[in-house]
Amino acid sequence: MTDITTEELKIKLDNKEEFVFIDVREPFEYEEFNLGAQLIPLGAIPGVLNDLEQHKDKEIVIHCRSGARSGNAKQFLMELGYKNVRNLLGGVVRWQQLYS
Numbered sequence: 001m002t003d004i005t006t007e008e009l010k011i012k013l014d015n016k017e018e019f020v021f022i023d024v025r026e027p028f029e030y031e032e033f034n035l036g037a038q039l040i041p042l043g044a045i046p047g048v049l050n051d052l053e054q055h056k057d058k059e060i061v062i063h064c065r066s067g068a069r070s071g072n073a074k075q076f077l078m079e080l081g082y083k084n085v086r087n088l089l090g091g092v093v094r095w096q097q098l099y100s
Helices: 006-014 027-032 042-055 068-079 091-099
Strands: 020-023 060-063 085-087
Touching: 006 060, 006 091, 042 068, 060 068, 068 085
Parallel strands: 020 060, 060 085
Antiparallel strands: none
């Protein structure tokens, strides 16, 4: 699945589209600024696979600060058979540049 741009994500959020939205940053980063995604720090992803299993066929958008950690999370999930995982290009840094 192709990654998602900040502009595409904003449209999805504005239109209240249904998708699984995950923030893989650390809690202190989430507290400073967040987009309303479910917080699952990157290191905790393996521990929540049972919970994520129900979303295996749904669109999943993952983000972090810049796109690196979320890219790793995307790759990990795709290796486990998740087919519709998208990484937010530029992360919240890009979001804040455009919308803050």
